[in-house]
Amino acid sequence: MSWNHAPRPVRRLRWQVAAWLWLACCLVVAVHQWTFWRASHFGTDVMALLPHDEQSPEVGRATRQLADQVTRQVVVMVGAPDWAAARKAAGAWQRAVDAACAPLKVSALAGADTLRDSLAFYAPYRDRLLTPAQRAQLEKAAPGALVQGALAALAQPGGGLRLADWNADPLGLWPQWWLARASDTRARPRDGELALSDGGLEWTVLLRETTGPAFTLGGDSPISDALAAGRAAAESAVPGVKVIAGGVPLHAEYAASRAHLETNTIGWGSLAGVLVLAWLAFRSLWPRLLMAVSLLVGVAMALSVTSWVFGEVNLLTTVFGASLVGCAEDYGLYYFASRQGAPDAPPLRMMSTLLPGLALALLTSVLGYVALGLPPFPGRRQMALFSVVGIAGTFVTTVVWFPWIDRGSPGRTRFSDWIRASFARYPRFAATRRTWIVHAALALACGAGIASLRINDDLRQLSGSPAVLMDAQREIGRLLGVASPSQFFVVRGTSADDVLRREEALKTRLDARVGDGELAGYRALSDWVPSRSRQAADAALTQRVEDDVIAGVNRVLGETQQRTRFDAPALTLDAWLASPAANAGRALWIGAVPRAADGTSFASVVMLRGVRDPAAASAIARSADGLPGVRWVDQVQSVSALLGRFRHLMSLLLVAGHAAVLLALAWRYGRRAWRAWLPTALATAGTLALLAACGQPLQLFNVLALALLLGIGVDYGIFLLERENADAGAAWLSVVLGAASTWLSFGLLALSSTPALHAFGLTLLFGILIVWLVTPLYRPSLQKAP
Numbered sequence: 001m002s003w004n005h006a007p008r009p010v011r012r013l014r015w016q017v018a019a020w021l022w023l024a025c026c027l028v029v030a031v032h033q034w035t036f037w038r039a040s041h042f043g044t045d046v047m048a049l050l051p052h053d054e055q056s057p058e059v060g061r062a063t064r065q066l067a068d069q070v071t072r073q074v075v076v077m078v079g080a081p082d083w084a085a086a087r088k089a090a091g092a093w094q095r096a097v098d099a100a101c102a103p104l105k106v107s108a109l110a111g112a113d114t115l116r117d118s119l120a121f122y123a124p125y126r127d128r129l130l131t132p133a134q135r136a137q138l139e140k141a142a143p144g145a146l147v148q149g150a151l152a153a154l155a156q157p158g159g160g161l162r163l164a165d166w167n168a169d170p171l172g173l174w175p176q177w178w179l180a181r182a183s184d185t186r187a188r189p190r191d192g193e194l195a196l197s198d199g200g201l202e203w204t205v206l207l208r209e210t211t212g213p214a215f216t217l218g219g220d221s222p223i224s225d226a227l228a229a230g231r232a233a234a235e236s237a238v239p240g241v242k243v244i245a246g247g248v249p250l251h252a253e254y255a256a257s258r259a260h261l262e263t264n265t266i267g268w269g270s271l272a273g274v275l276v277l278a279w280l281a282f283r284s285l286w287p288r289l290l291m292a293v294s295l296l297v298g299v300a301m302a303l304s305v306t307s308w309v310f311g312e313v314n315l316l317t318t319v320f321g322a323s324l325v326g327c328a329e330d331y332g333l334y335y336f337a338s339r340q341g342a343p344d345a346p347p348l349r350m351m352s353t354l355l356p357g358l359a360l361a362l363l364t365s366v367l368g369y370v371a372l373g374l375p376p377f378p379g380r381r382q383m384a385l386f387s388v389v390g391i392a393g394t395f396v397t398t399v400v401w402f403p404w405i406d407r408g409s410p411g412r413t414r415f416s417d418w419i420r421a422s423f424a425r426y427p428r429f430a431a432t433r434r435t436w437i438v439h440a441a442l443a444l445a446c447g448a449g450i451a452s453l454r455i456n457d458d459l460r461q462l463s464g465s466p467a468v469l470m471d472a473q474r475e476i477g478r479l480l481g482v483a484s485p486s487q488f489f490v491v492r493g494t495s496a497d498d499v500l501r502r503e504e505a506l507k508t509r510l511d512a513r514v515g516d517g518e519l520a521g522y523r524a525l526s527d528w529v530p531s532r533s534r535q536a537a538d539a540a541l542t543q544r545v546e547d548d549v550i551a552g553v554n555r556v557l558g559e560t561q562q563r564t565r566f567d568a569p570a571l572t573l574d575a576w577l578a579s580p581a582a583n584a585g586r587a588l589w590i591g592a593v594p595r596a597a598d599g600t601s602f603a604s605v606v607m608l609r610g611v612r613d614p615a616a617a618s619a620i621a622r623s624a625d626g627l628p629g630v631r632w633v634d635q636v637q638s639v640s641a642l643l644g645r646f647r648h649l650m651s652l653l654l655v656a657g658h659a660a661v662l663l664a665l666a667w668r669y670g671r672r673a674w675r676a677w678l679p680t681a682l683a684t685a686g687t688l689a690l691l692a693a694c695g696q697p698l699q700l701f702n703v704l705a706l707a708l709l710l711g712i713g714v715d716y717g718i719f720l721l722e723r724e725n726a727d728a729g730a731a732w733l734s735v736v737l738g739a740a741s742t743w744l745s746f747g748l749l750a751l752s753s754t755p756a757l758h759a760f761g762l763t764l765l766f767g768i769l770i771v772w773l774v775t776p777l778y779r780p781s782l783q784k785a786p
Contacts, residue, residue, distance in 0.1 A: 449689025520610025
């Protein structure tokens with residue numbers, strides 16, 4: 001092909017206008033980047049990768065509300081054989097942590113003022129506050145026994161444990177009601193601290209809250225470091241002391257530090273590999289510098305657009321985005337490899353010739369990334385947007401700037417000449433008997449591997465927290481007996497009082513589960529605020545029984561005692577929420593929830609404590625059967641089911657994506673389109689077989705990686721088909737350099753300790769390698785056979 005004539009003036013003018021317009025866009029992004037990096041716009045919620053329950057907004061609200069309750073809390077338990085030793089070790093721990101200047105503060109416990117205000121708030125409603133056991137006692141106990149109990153309480157020195165006058169509470173019901181409310185945790189106040197006894201040890205409970213952001217981009221772990229110093233101090237003060245620490249901030253800090261390390265490892269490792277390959281191929285920093293400019297623009301564009309759309313950029317998005325260093329540079333490599341093969345070609349005309357193939361490569365890549373964002377996973381959609389914008393920004397920078405900035409052709413090197421020459425020696429597919437036998441054997445091997453592939457959509461496999469943190473979290477939950485935020489009931493009604501009535505119907509069934517030992521207890525809003533009908537019934541029962549008891553006492557003592565009258569109106573949820581007493585259970589109230597199907601409704605949460613085992617959980621879930629507005633929520637089970645459903649959906653979309661890409665290729669290449677598509681299809685099947693051979697289960701993130709493989713792998717076939725009649729060696733050089741860089745990037749991603757990224761990277765580690773090795777086998781023959 002002759003390159004001596006210059007491009008037409010009109011085309012040159014249009015290219016100049018496009019270059020200046022793109023420069024203006026880059027300046028706008030540069031201004032945004034200045035503000036972006038001055039203030040933290042990075043999100044760190046790993047759960048953003050998971051889908052919301054869009055059909056039941058109250059479930060999503062409940063999940064977020066329960067998570068917000070503990071998102072800043074760190075719980076540390078110090079255990080020793082006796083209480084004095086436990087307090088001594090806890091004191092040493094506190095002094096060491098305070099000296100570490102960690103972003104932690106002491107959690108405020110309910111003090112005497114709060115308790116006094118709560119007692120004062122509930123005092124007018126004492127007659128309508130009964131536990132199920134008290135209600136049964138008043139309904140079934142013999143009147144004589146109740147009178148004897150009242151006489152005994154009256155005769156006790158100081159009146160015994162009493163929160164009200166004897167006339168207001170002759171049976172001592174109110175202290176028992178408060179003790180039932182305190183059963184939400186096993187910890188009890190002792191010498192100004194929270195304490196409990198378990199396993200022959202006396203435990204003191206230390207509560208802390210984080211004061212700063214849970215994640216830092218520097219990769220530091222100040223909270224874990226401070227807790228380690230506290231542990232060392234406690235063990236030094238009391239040898240043999242046991243210290244257990246848990247809380248969401250510890251998991252968050254571990255995830256942030258790992259993400260920081262992996263971002264640096266993947267990004268810098270990939271960049272180092274790209275630099276080495278570029279130097280070996282071109283022996284010049286100029287091509288590498290221009291490609292670095294295109295990558296910088298692409299990443300900046302991706303950060304800015306993602307921040308504008310989502311308000312923040314998830315930290316895991318940057319980990320995934322670091323791998324784009326390897327795949328987004330293909331355009332620059334394709335251009336410079338072609339320039340190296342035709343050093344006398346005018347850059348603008350060279351780019352005009354390469355543009356159709358580059359645009360088709362961009363289209364197929366975008367199709368793969370768009371498939372990544374089709375499932376309603378906010379985090380995955382963010383990754384897809386980041387990827388599409390980043391690769392498009394790199395593409396536009398390459399196309400509109402390189403012809404103007406590039407003023408010198410890269411020289412040929414021994415390394416690049418060797419790669420070019422190897423293309424001629426690379427075998428081609430030939431329709432011989434031996435070739436068909438090899439293909440049949442490979443097809444059988446892939447089929448057998450795919451048939452043995454296990455499917456595992458369990459959400460728990462995505463947890464990247466270390467085992468020591470998970471074990472500590474479970475032990476703290478067991479010791480404290482706190483309710484689990486992952487399994488609960490959501491109760492919905494047309495009004496707040498309707499919600500409370502439905503809660504009470506559910507609690508009747510749960511009480512039977514508690515009696516059978518399947519459940520230790522539960523937390524419900526109606527424990528603190530009974531429904532109006534329950535209040536009226538309990539007030540009437542209490543009045544009737546206590547009037548009879550006081551009359552019996554008067555007969556025995558010959559006195560004229562009278563019961564205190566309670567004339568307050570019914571306790572309402574609004575009044576309770578506005579009082580200090582609501583601090584104990586405010587998170588159980590979801591409030592008004594707009595629903596498209598039936599308008600606004602109200603909802604609450606009933607939490608469970610001490611579920612015996614998974615079989616018991618299934619039985620407990622059936623407690624909601626037949627109760628209107630009551631729904632069982634098992635976060636692990638429901639999200640796992642969603643992951644499985646979207647894996648199936650993405651598998652279908654992957655097949656449809658292959659068909660769409662094949663049609664796009666056929667539009668340009670006609671009967672030769674299969675040569676660019678088949679290697680990626682074979683790589684997909686081979687990757688699935690290799691995953692099965694390695695014992696890796698198939699999950700959603702493997703399928704998403706295969707969708708990306710479709711976009712990346714087809715590029716190589718496109719480049720070879722585009723240059724089959726020109727410098728095919730230049731196309732092969734760009735394929736080798738691009739595939740090696742991409743393989744290095746995703747190979748490092750497979751080393752990630754984040755399970756989702758590991759599965760994603762491992763899939764592409766296999767897939768890119770296969771498509772790289774297979775694509776040249778199906779290039780057209782010298783006679784241009786289809």
